[in-house]
Amino acid sequence: xxxxxxxxVIQVIVVMAFSPLVKGVxxxxxxxxxxxxxxxxxxxxxxIWKLFHKDEIVSDYSSWIFRVTPYVVFVTxxxxxxxxxxxxxxxxxxxxxxxxxxxxxxxxxxxxxxxxAAIDTANPYGPMGASRTRMxxxxxxxxxxxxxxxxxxxxxxxxxxxxxxxxxTPIANFFEPAHVLVMIAFVMLIIAETGSIPVDSPSGHFExxxxxxxxxxxxxxxxxxxxxxxxxxxxxVLFCIFLNVLVSPWGLAQGDHIGEVLLAVPLIxxxxxxxxxxxxxxxxxxxxxxxxxxxxFLGAAFVAAVAAVMTRLLEF
Amino acid sequence: xxxxxTSNLLLHELSALxxxxxxxxxxxxxxxxxxxxxxxxxxxxxxxxALSAFVLGYLNASASLLAVGxxxxxxxxxxxxxxxxxxxxxxxxxxxxxxxxxxxxTSLLIALxxxxxxYFVSVRILAVAPKGASAMNLPIGMAGLLLGAYAMTVRxxxxxxxxxxxxxxxxxxxxxxxxxxxxxxxxxxxGAFDVLIITRVMGVLVMKVHERVGTTAVGDLVxxxxx
Numbered sequence: 312x313x314x315x316x317x318x319x320v321i322q323v324i325v326v327m328a329f330s331p332l333v334k335g336v337x338x339x340x341x342x343x344x345x346x347x348x349x350x351x352x353x354x355x356x357x358x359i360w361k362l363f364h365k366d367e368i369v370s371d372y373s374s375w376i377f378r379v380t381p382y383v384v385f386v387t388x389x390x391x392x393x394x395x396x397x398x399x400x401x402x403x404x405x406x407x408x409x410x411x412x413x414x415x416x417x418x419x420x421x422x423x424x425x426x427x428a429a430i431d432t433a434n435p436y437g438p439m440g441a442s443r444t445r446m447x448x449x450x451x452x453x454x455x456x457x458x459x460x461x462x463x464x465x466x467x468x469x470x471x472x473x474x475x476x477x478x479x480t481p482i483a484n485f486f487e488p489a490h491v492l493v494m495i496a497f498v499m500l501i502i503a504e505t506g507s508i509p510v511d512s513p514s515g516h517f518e519x520x521x522x523x524x525x526x527x528x529x530x531x532x533x534x535x536x537x538x539x540x541x542x543x544x545x546x547x548v549l550f551c552i553f554l555n556v557l558v559s560p561w562g563l564a565q566g567d568h569i570g571e572v573l574l575a576v577p578l579i580x581x582x583x584x585x586x587x588x589x590x591x592x593x594x595x596x597x598x599x600x601x602x603x604x605x606x607x608f609l610g611a612a613f614v615a616a617v618a619a620v621m622t623r624l625l626e627f
Numbered sequence: 628x629x630x631x632x633t634s635n636l637l638l639h640e641l642s643a644l645x646x647x648x649x650x651x652x653x654x655x656x657x658x659x660x661x662x663x664x665x666x667x668x669x670x671x672x673x674x675x676x677a678l679s680a681f682v683l684g685y686l687n688a689s690a691s692l693l694a695v696g697x698x699x700x701x702x703x704x705x706x707x708x709x710x711x712x713x714x715x716x717x718x719x720x721x722x723x724x725x726x727x728x729x730x731x732x733t734s735l736l737i738a739l740x741x742x743x744x745x746y747f748v749s750v751r752i753l754a755v756a757p758k759g760a761s762a763m764n765l766p767i768g769m770a771g772l773l774l775g776a777y778a779m780t781v782r783x784x785x786x787x788x789x790x791x792x793x794x795x796x797x798x799x800x801x802x803x804x805x806x807x808x809x810x811x812x813x814x815x816x817x818g819a820f821d822v823l824i825i826t827r828v829m830g831v832l833v834m835k836v837h838e839r840v841g842t843t844a845v846g847d848l849v850x851x852x853x854x
Binding site for chain 2: 481482483484485486487488489491492495606607610611613614615617618619621622624625
């Protein structure tokens with residue numbers, strides 16, 4: 312049991328250590344595809360390091376929510392990382408603390424606090440972006456629910472570790488229509504939740520057009536670093552859920568020997584790199600949607616998710 | 628023979644997957660805003676129809692289904708788009724939104740309800756149909772038929788309506804090849820060429836209407852009615 316707790320802690324450390332790298336690679340590739348040189352893939356680390364060494368300024372008119380939020384945003388992805396398979400294909404110590412819906416709620420908690428904090432300071436741009444994020448969020452919520460329900464329905468469990476095994480035993484299950492449709496819906500969700508191009512432009516620094524970025528505008532110093540790092544970890548955790556639970560458990564450690572578990576780290580990063588490539592191609596080949604077209608984008612994701620349930624019902 | 632069985636299972640899943648993607652393209656026909664995208668979705672749907680025919684033909688060892696797949700590729704993926712582009716090129720390439728009765732999110736929700744409905748309708752038929760791949764393809768073909776009819780109702784313009792009626796035919800074919808794998812080839816052939824001729828006639832008709840009236844928006848054509 313001590314071993315399993317240790318592995319769980321390693322899992323969290325991997326999420327903390329490599330999430331800025333994923334973000335860095337994503338940014339770099341995006342610039343490369345536009346024939347620019349792009350920032351170093353370690354730039355997010357430098358940014359976080361720099362922000363930790365700067366003074367923090369907090370408005371006198373803000374309440375405790377503003378001060379607490381960076382910690383909430385930082386901690387919630389760590390909790391989710393305890394629940395999902397990051398490195399191992401068998402359940403670890405905390406795996407049965409909550410199921411996929413529980414993980415979804417924990418992630419949503421971070422978003423909720425970020426919204427409150429953005430409204431708290433009464434900066435005009437914060438609430439605007441926050442309310443837009445909420446709009447995307449509440450449209451994405453039903454899709455999340457349906458995806459989780461479909462996955463649980465198909466696999467007969469809501470614990471991610473059990474779900475992931477179902478897709479490849481036997482291998483024909485991988486081509487199940489419900490599986491493919493759920494994957495399509497979840498990719499659209501990831502695009503919406505991580506603020507990627509058809510929904511939001513993360514590299515844009517024009518406040519009026521911001522969706523996701525504007526929530527952190529008021530933070531400085533340590534708070535900004537935590538918010539940034541927390542955002543990276545949220546992306547990493549979502550990628551993990553998609554790649555390890557929904558797509559395939561390939562490359563995860565089977566045994567509980569520590570060397571085997573550490574060997575899974577480069578394999579996961581490789582999988583993520585392939586997914587990032589696909590994501591970058593999607594982002595570079597589409598234009599940003601107008602704000603009022605976002606319901607249609609997420610409506611399409613919803614339809615794909617419901618079609619997944621339906622094809623499952625048809626296939627008795 | 629376990630090996631034989633697993634490969635068949637894989638093929639069954641592939642057939643089901645094609646059916647799922649077919650359903651997705653039927654939704655796509657309702658969700659697209661531009662005429663050319665509509666046509667592309669239709670071509671994609673026909674591609675899935677042909678794939679389904681190939682997979683089912685292999686599973687049932689039915690040469691006529693393989694021929695149906697080949698005919699679908701020739702007629703629906705090559706000839707019909709070519710014909711439509713030739714007769715109605717300007718209409719198709721117009722980069723503007725198709726005018727619709729309902730907005731797209733509402734349409735999509737209604738489309739979902741239609742799929743549930745077609746499921747309940749076909750459960751009764753499935754009770755007497757042979758088991759196998761049809762369990763999945765029949766309701767989805769039915770849904771494709773109804774979604775095509777719905778798309779035709781919701782669009783206000785002639786060209787998307789032509790594409791919708793062709794997709795209705797796709798849905799009917801999809802259900803047909805699932806429940807009757809050994810249909811005589813002559814029936815399939817005549818079906819395919821009928822569709823081709825219908826497309827041609829509708830294309831010419833729409834072109835003439837466009838020449839005379841200057842628009843193909845169906846709502847405006849009411850003024851042509853004799854009192």
